Amino acid sequence: MKNDDNDDCIPTLVDVTTVSSAKVPVTILTGYLGAGKTTLLNYILTENHQKRIAVILNEFAQGSAMEHLLLTTTKNENDGNGRQQYQDWLELRNGCLCCSVKDVGVQAIEQLLEKRRNHFDYILLETTGVADPLPIVKMFWLDDELHSDLILDGLITVIDAHNGLKNYEDDRHQAKALWSRQVAMADVVVVNKIDLVSEEEKMKVLSIVQSINVTAQIYETTRSRIDLSLILDRHAYSNDSPTDYLLKKIEKQTSISIPHGHQTLNSITIELNGEFDFNALDQLIIQLLWNEQNTIQEIVRMKGVLCLRNESNYKLLQAVGQMYEFITTNENHHDNLRNCLVIIGSNLNQDFLIDQFQKCIT
Structure with a gap:
């Protein structure tokens, strides 16, 4: 524990009631490269779903599909080309917000919250396709005593029913262990691209997912289209979690x-x-x-x-x-x-x- 230079300093008290009522749910979105995370984010950022969601992206490479989407759906008043560096929130047409950050730490995101706190009700944090979700879940799973404005709601893993199965069955493929770990950590698994596989292949994928994580809610999708009420507000880490x-x-x-x-x-x-x-x-x-x-x-x-x-x-x-x-x-x-x-x-x-x-x- 860090010692304060002035031991006689009176600590500032935090109004617990005020803090707890202001908590913002955070859902972590993970999945291996090509699974359909970007497609799901495109839907959230462009469709009129009547939700005010702040989407936080890991810093994406220049020229990526997500960067192109944001550059064409937003406008910077100071730039006639409508291009921005994503160091702050972007307000999109459907009421959602978006930003890109290098540091997905709790403190960094809380600082971003201060700027637009009253403009959204929910945070969706996207991780890179090769990220192990364990450290990120641990980062946002916070004790109440820390009085954070954030509360972890759950983890969504998107998997590719077509290529994901191929990767999983290839013992030489380095993505296999990560793929399994992303499924194991999930509260919700979105099995995407089911239109590209046969019924037999789909059942095999579902069987593998269930064998890894029998508690996860599993939903099948095409082009990552899903009712957001099925994947958000899971309350996986609160007393409202269903038994x-x-x-x-x-x-x-x-x-x-x-x-x-x-x-x-x-x-x-x-x-x-x-x-x-x-x-x-x-x-x-x-x-x-x-x-x-x-x-x-x-x-x-x-x-x-x-x-x-x-x-x-x-x-x-x-x-x-x-x-x-x-x-x-x-x-x-x-x-x-x-x-x-x-x-x-x-x-x-x-x-x-x-x-x-x-x-x-x-």
């Missing part, structure tokens, strides 16, 4: 292994009855995520809907990398003490994990 997608839609204790570079990426589901002892469970999560038991397994994502002793509402467990949080939901379990955990990672030992979690139930 039924885990409790009702996942088969009991499923385990599917798929190739993942030189390792195996597993997605396993554990269903247990009873009430967890919070302290025991908390210690177990730490041991698993930080691999304090020195096992060969690596956990990259964990989700759970849990019943804790002496608590009437379900707890939502969210874990990304070595970060995790227990979130109290608004849903009462009414003594239906059913717990469901989904663990995504490499070299997972299902029997070992079931035994470890069972020991935490009273």
